[in-house]
Amino acid sequence: MDSFNLVAHEPRMLVLTDEKTFEEMKELAWNKKTAAFGGLKNLLSRPKPEDINITHSEKQYKPFWHAVCSTHFEYKRKCEFTVKISDPIVQKVIVCGEEKAIDPQRNIKLSRIEHCLESTTKEIFIDAYSENEDDFSRYITMPARELGQTEELNEGDNIVVPVKVKAAYIVRKLLSEMIKPIDADEILDETVKIDTLDLYFRPIYAFEYTWIPKNKQNVLEFDGITGEFYSGKVLKQKMTEIFTEDALFEIGGEVAGFIVPGAGIPVKILQESRKRKKIIDKT
Template sequence: MLVLTGEKSFEEMKELAWNKKTAAFGGIKNLLSRPKPDDINIIHAEKQYKPFWHAVCSSNFEYKRNTEFSVKISDLAVQKVIICNEERDIDKERNVKLHGSEHCLESSTKEIFVDAYTENEEDLSRYLSMETREISQTEELNAGDNIVVPVKIKASYLVRKLLSDMMKPIDADEVLDETVRIETLDLYFRPIYAFEFSWLPKNKQNVLEFDGITGEFYSGKVLREKMAEIFTEETLFEIGGEVAGAVIPGANIPVKILQESRRRKGNSNS
């Protein structure tokens, strides 16, 4: 589990939100009725930590299969051919049939980013180059008024999804290697500042969320209260039993789970 660091301070984000407050009620449809800056106040602010998964999966399939090759003989004068001391007939289409073996290698990689609360996939690759620190429990982010959005999507869900996408039936007479590897399985938490604005004359409220690192903003919502954890850290990353028992459609491939042992922070000295 990783938390993105280097976010702007609350005061910096509040100043940014104040400068963007008309955007909370703006838009093309409101060109004729945009609010005046003096008519808008910030009535609530909070810092959230939103989780997302980053996973990378690679596959390697090496196999052999018997096949028949066809060689075109264009010279009409040729009536027979000898290949490897064996005489071959030419058929009516002027082809010579050869039996052989194909040595095949298929390799691919898939990378996904999944919102760990909503299950939506989105491109969050911009965060991979940013500074992070490792955490052992989400409680480390819950200090003060911070709100940690709980993780609804477990690691086993991502692993099953990736295995289903990457594993496939192979047209082979001999399989030499058949490996699907989870290269990366990281749970990130990114800092978000949510500001609720009130347009006083219209008695309207809207919320803008500001990325604490990039400063990007978009429509969002405030949570107001701390949210209960849904899964323990061990449960979040437990993939063995659930994935080993999963059925991979179209592929009769045994699933081996090689999972690093994890211990919670409190058991590090046991």
């Protein structure tokens, strides 16, 4: 495994910026208030719009990971194959100046060296709080701003949902799926690249609705970028970070130990400062 190289770009932290205003989201939430209790089957038990109020609203930032991994394996392997000598009058076969014996089944065995190249790419999206894979692909083409720290999102009453999934977990997951045993006699190059390792935060507006006559509450969450809505929950208080940012983005030592425990395989980290703030226009 001395030929193994892992090249990992420094993880980035980004926040999506092309979001709707709070006023726009509140108007949308008001127009959708009956949908908060839309699961009721009995038409007679459905609330009237005038009986529903918005009793709490909050802005959340929810995290997800986007990662892309590519592999390049180059190696040589020896392979034997059989050639049938069908003409009975043939008594000797010389290949590349070497005489090959003809066995009783009229076969000769030859060998060759195969020079092999394998290249693959895998992309994953993982909810950084629930650890579930999900399709967040629509967001990565949208404008985003690079963050130096999550505190930049914690203004006012904003609630930043903590990240439960570290960068090292994402890398180990990719490596476990991408690295496989190679049937080779000589390995020329084993390179695995973590081409992208980005932690995104997307703005979510959560609205709590109260059906006043029944004193019943339900919550809808509205995507601050797309306007989509679905059942959710309000948090009502700021949440504590689970990891320090250094621990969250550390990958070198943990990944090297995962590949070959104790072998000290070098992990090349391409340094790109996460503290550099910029607008990334991907449209």
